[in-house]
Amino acid sequence: MPELPEVETVARGLHERLPGSTITGVSVYWPRTLARPALDEFTAGLVGRRVESVGRRGKYVIIKLDHGYLLVHLKMSGRLFVAPAGEAPGPHDRAVLDLDDGRQLRFRDARKFGRIYLVDQPEEITAPLGPEPLAADFSLDDFGRLLGRRSGRLKSMLLNQEFLAGVGNIYADEILYVARLNPLRRADTLTACDRARLYEAIHTVLQRAIAACGTTLPDRNYLDAEGRAGEYRVEVYGRDGEPCLACGTPIERLVIGGRSTHFCPKCQQ
DNA sequence: CTAAAATCCTGGTGGC
């Protein structure tokens, strides 16, 4: 399930091969993939548009056009990639954009959770998102202020996109493990030292994961825009019952806010 | 306010 590092990897891959291409046709095979606008307006708004750049905000891929923006949320199983001219369509292709050189930008999504938006400004969609954790202007002081007002559990907070953009279930567990903080801990009980460790862990984990081009779990199917798997190695996620890499204590699993949560009961008091 | 549950979906898994 693509989170910030995976979406960043996809966006970078697309940025290498998409700018300069013009969209010449639109095919949508699963209409609900289009969050907005409806198919007719979507098609009319896209055909003839030229791609200028590809970026990311939170878990959204943002494709800047010469007129408007295409936003894609991959959700659980979405893949966004450029198919060479003549490549046969896949059974889970939900939307396909024809490019003027014969290639196609495809959105493939087995579980149909992913959504595409065509808007004038990306903020129409991304406005509710919290800060970008890796932005240069996201300071420890900012983070401390953000935390101080929250009484929820750390795990739920990290998953809340309005609190911080881009962290999902896997990296929330990895970040709390690196920060040595218990996922059930209430945000407003953190000491200044705790806050600093959490802030640093967010940076460390996300930066390392981006450097590794994301995480592809053994039983998952995340692939980047070039069809490559991520190389990041998780330390706690999905490792319940296996020994903690630091102390050997079996990793435990519990459910917080309906999300599976993995942590070391000894390292993360 | 927090929080949990239901919702959308289907591939994969575990049980029998």
Add this chain to the structure above:
DNA sequence: TGCCACCAGGATTTTA
């Protein structure tokens, strides 16, 4: 081998 119930998970919506 086949069938089926069930689970995962992001974001949103609903209910407590």
